[in-house]
Amino acid sequence: MGFFQRLASGLKNTKKSFSEKLKYVFTGNEIDEDFFEELEMILVSADIGAITTEEILDELRDKIKQCKVKKTDECKELLKETLTEKLTKDLEEFSYPLAIMVVGVNGVGKTTSIGKLAQKFSEAGKKVVIAGADTFRAAAGDQLKVWADRVKAKYVSGDAGADASAVVFDAIASAKAKSADVILIDTAGRLHNKTNLMEELKKIGGVVSKQYPEAEYHKMIVIDGTTGQNSLSQVKLFDEAVGLTDIVVTKLDGTSKAGFVIELANEHPNVDIRYIGVGESADDLLEFNAKDFVDAIFE
Amino acid sequence: MSLFESLGDRLNHIFSKLTKHGKLTELEIKQAMREVRVALLEADVNFLVAKDFINKVSEKAIGEEILNSLTPGQQVIKIVRDELITLMGETNAKLTVSPNPPTIIMMCGLQGAGKTTMCGKLGAMLKKQGKKPLLVACDIYRPAAIEQLRIGAKNAGVDFFEKGTANPVKIAEAAIAQAKKMGNDVVIIDTAGRLQINEDLMKELENIKKEVKPTEILLTIDAMTGQESVNVAKEFNERLEISGVLVTKLDGDTRGGVALSVKAVTGKPIKFCGTGEKIGDIEPFYPDRMASRILGMGDVLTLIDKAQASVDEAQMKKIEENIRKNTFTFEDFLVQFEQIGKMGNLADIAAMIPGMGSKFKMADIDENKIKKYKAIIQSMTKKERMNPDLIKASNRKRIAAGSATTIQEVNSLMKQFEQTKLMMKNMNNGKLQKMLGGKFKF
Numbered sequence: 079m080g081f082f083q084r085l086a087s088g089l090k091n092t093k094k095s096f097s098e099k100l101k102y103v104f105t106g107n108e109i110d111e112d113f114f115e116e117l118e119m120i121l122v123s124a125d126i127g128a129i130t131t132e133e134i135l136d137e138l139r140d141k142i143k144q145c146k147v148k149k150t151d152e153c154k155e156l157l158k159e160t161l162t163e164k165l166t167k168d169l170e171e172f173s174y175p176l177a178i179m180v181v182g183v184n185g186v187g188k189t190t191s192i193g194k195l196a197q198k199f200s201e202a203g204k205k206v207v208i209a210g211a212d213t214f215r216a217a218a219g220d221q222l223k224v225w226a227d228r229v230k231a232k233y234v235s236g237d238a239g240a241d242a243s244a245v246v247f248d249a250i251a252s253a254k255a256k257s258a259d260v261i262l263i264d265t266a267g268r269l270h271n272k273t274n275l276m277e278e279l280k281k282i283g284g285v286v287s288k289q290y291p292e293a294e295y296h297k298m299i300v301i302d303g304t305t306g307q308n309s310l311s312q313v314k315l316f317d318e319a320v321g322l323t324d325i326v327v328t329k330l331d332g333t334s335k336a337g338f339v340i341e342l343a344n345e346h347p348n349v350d351i352r353y354i355g356v357g358e359s360a361d362d363l364l365e366f367n368a369k370d371f372v373d374a375i376f377e
Numbered sequence: 378m379s380l381f382e383s384l385g386d387r388l389n390h391i392f393s394k395l396t397k398h399g400k401l402t403e404l405e406i407k408q409a410m411r412e413v414r415v416a417l418l419e420a421d422v423n424f425l426v427a428k429d430f431i432n433k434v435s436e437k438a439i440g441e442e443i444l445n446s447l448t449p450g451q452q453v454i455k456i457v458r459d460e461l462i463t464l465m466g467e468t469n470a471k472l473t474v475s476p477n478p479p480t481i482i483m484m485c486g487l488q489g490a491g492k493t494t495m496c497g498k499l500g501a502m503l504k505k506q507g508k509k510p511l512l513v514a515c516d517i518y519r520p521a522a523i524e525q526l527r528i529g530a531k532n533a534g535v536d537f538f539e540k541g542t543a544n545p546v547k548i549a550e551a552a553i554a555q556a557k558k559m560g561n562d563v564v565i566i567d568t569a570g571r572l573q574i575n576e577d578l579m580k581e582l583e584n585i586k587k588e589v590k591p592t593e594i595l596l597t598i599d600a601m602t603g604q605e606s607v608n609v610a611k612e613f614n615e616r617l618e619i620s621g622v623l624v625t626k627l628d629g630d631t632r633g634g635v636a637l638s639v640k641a642v643t644g645k646p647i648k649f650c651g652t653g654e655k656i657g658d659i660e661p662f663y664p665d666r667m668a669s670r671i672l673g674m675g676d677v678l679t680l681i682d683k684a685q686a687s688v689d690e691a692q693m694k695k696i697e698e699n700i701r702k703n704t705f706t707f708e709d710f711l712v713q714f715e716q717i718g719k720m721g722n723l724a725d726i727a728a729m730i731p732g733m734g735s736k737f738k739m740a741d742i743d744e745n746k747i748k749k750y751k752a753i754i755q756s757m758t759k760k761e762r763m764n765p766d767l768i769k770a771s772n773r774k775r776i777a778a779g780s781a782t783t784i785q786e787v788n789s790l791m792k793q794f795e796q797t798k799l800m801m802k803n804m805n806n807g808k809l810q811k812m813l814g815g816k817f818k819f
Binding site for chain 2: 218
């Protein structure tokens, strides 16, 4: 059998075989090396990097020894515990006035996330201003305006190619004048390794700290849930540029598990994993819950 | 990630023992493959794809080929790299042209992969080739997707067709009718992005396909996609029988293991890559370069291409000569700095050099820094420029004063020079494997 055929049969209905495999993994048999290999597949397939997976499994081996666990099914809870611990954190509630600048690479769902946030805050009775500071992507403003109209938020934007900092400046003035509770700032998607674009982002971010010091200022990165290990580089470089405070992981209504958040939680303890997006509607932006998230990896 | 960067080092370490007894054992292959496997996984190659790949390459490596080799480490890397290239397709594919125009290209893929952007880029590219493309807006769901495509078409200088939020199948039909009437020989159909498990939307794609019988169905996939890429590619391919793949956002710093995964599960060629935000940022897919990138060996070949396209040939030849004779000087370095400006975004270039992408922050070498570096070199005497070994501490002090910089900056340039010299030397040797086998540090 050629490489492709072999692989095709191996991947046949990956998702189904994945959950079947899980059943098979935690059968209650004795723990052996094969078992650890299966676990490795589960974790790596969930986009927890290979190196982190190795570390997690080493930790698990220690715990197995300590707790004198012998059967694979008891191990499942132990592993879940290990992972949940890494992700559990008490988040502070937002205080108002609140400014949230949303950043991220292209196509991750920044604009949609802003729309959902706008709806969330509106429904909670907050007065929202949206700043369309993505003056680069064709028609980004139009997309945001649709959202703003939907939730009756004030929408401030500039023309295509306009200075994004100026848009933010105007939006802050508007938020102050209207005594808005929340200002949501959309920024153009940019790849984190483009120095000049990151410099621009610093400038945009600086406008908020300078012009609106009374607001609680969050810098939220949106990460596409289907992303792999590059998510680490994204958070690292955006953090270096603007000092991130929160993470949103989108598009988790598919079969992706976004296990990279475990690595993010470890490497960026100061950045909170705040929301996950699991669908198209505003209600589908959920507050992150470590236990539910880990459970989903094993489904 | 740190481990990934040092794949070369780690392999060197494993194989360093070999020079002593010159034979490669199964155990050593196994150790080496463990490193390669981690590298593949950290590059987001799918777990099962990586597993199969390693098995296959190990079979090949454990055998006479290697045992008889004088430099086993190099040969293992070569086998790995060659195998990657073979699997990703040996040559880059072209777009199929329909014998009965118009040629119909249908796009598909997840949300945010870059379909609409790619439509504009393909349009611009085809126009350059003398075609007359028509871009068709069939994404009726995402707010402003139609507007985005309209602007893309305008930037590409090609025709555009929309019918608001009418039924996408009807829009596609009407567009093709118009293309025939107006003499558009290529029709590019943008479709709504969707998760591959969204049944309604997948059905809609099937319906469009059934109705317009596309010449090409291209799956657009984000180069940063993780393990999930196999499920995405597999599902789209099973439902639509795609004809090729477009990989986008390759101008990022991702290793792009998705290219291998997608090719492995679909068997379909990767045709083009998106490499930037501008309408002209579309390139053919080069499997050899991708292989180097996945293995963390950088995209040296693309860099060389880029350099050749924008650099003064004669001057560079002289530099090359000097490198060959190992007499690379600050004079050459100065010329390089002048040339570098012509090559475009420095960060892009840096990302293509092995080890440079993240290790050196190319961010440090911004335009101002280059100006400073130039000033420093210009403050050296002719002798010093030709023979950097002459530059001692006292000279550095003078040079710093002369160029209104600090000694630290002078030192930093000296270091940069030495590193560049070493890198150029390695590049000059022509064989990437040598970087791994030789002293070049990743």
